Amino acid sequence: MSSLPQRATAEIAPGVHVPLIGLGTWPMVGEDATDAVARAIGHGYRHIDTAEKYGNEDAVGEGLRRSGAARDDIFLTTKFNKDSHSRSGVRAAFGAAAGRLGVDYLDLFLVHWPNPGQGRFVEACEGLQQLAEEGNIRSWGVSNFTPEHLRQVEAAGLSPALNQIQLDPETGQREQLAFHRQDGIATAAYSPLGRNGGFMDSPAITVPAAELQVTPGQVVLRWHLQHGRVAIPKSADDKRQQQNLDVFGFCLTEPQMAAIDSLDLNRPPRLNPDEYGH
16 A cells, blocks of 8 residues: 555554555446556555455456556455355355456455345354465455344454445444444445435535535545545546545544534435345
């Protein structure tokens, strides 16, 4: 991560520093995904997020190669599906993902959804821990896990480095974040700018944007960062990619942060992790 300032990363495991702004790649596939990833790396991104479910790991890998960046300069995150929720399944999922991406290790490997009805997400985490101990992955975590799911993982003596969840100013997930803070789990926000952008017109966002001469989207990403979170916005547009990464040259005041916090509707994420999964 040498091309990014140190303040742009956070340590999620011993010696593992994740860039706080990553490029989300869903739902891009094929050449669209390859081109977006290659251009993003050219703009300075050093964190790329993908998943087996997205169907674009091969395209993301080609984008990494096309960019010309050294593998060790890129923090690569991917996720696996419920049919790999076993120790041997996780090992096979790692081999398949690494093969599609064209890499020999992963920086962060995540259980994509807990699928609690299947009852095997703890075993999946055990498989991840073993992969980390063997050096195949630098760190591991989960996605869309509720506090109850995390308690079950921790009861097995396991400590996920990170939980990637849906999070934006209106979907604040207060109880979830409190649990993360209490148990030392890093938070990554997917859909960090929301899914419909309705809150972008709020004075809590537009006023500081005008004062700081930045975009509303940059204000929201800065809000995430000042709360200590990783944010993974998706964009294939050059200008937007650059803007999303350019959020380290200004700060929001405490009143500005509080005003954005107040937009929280205390609503649950769009998909219920106890019911949805793949």
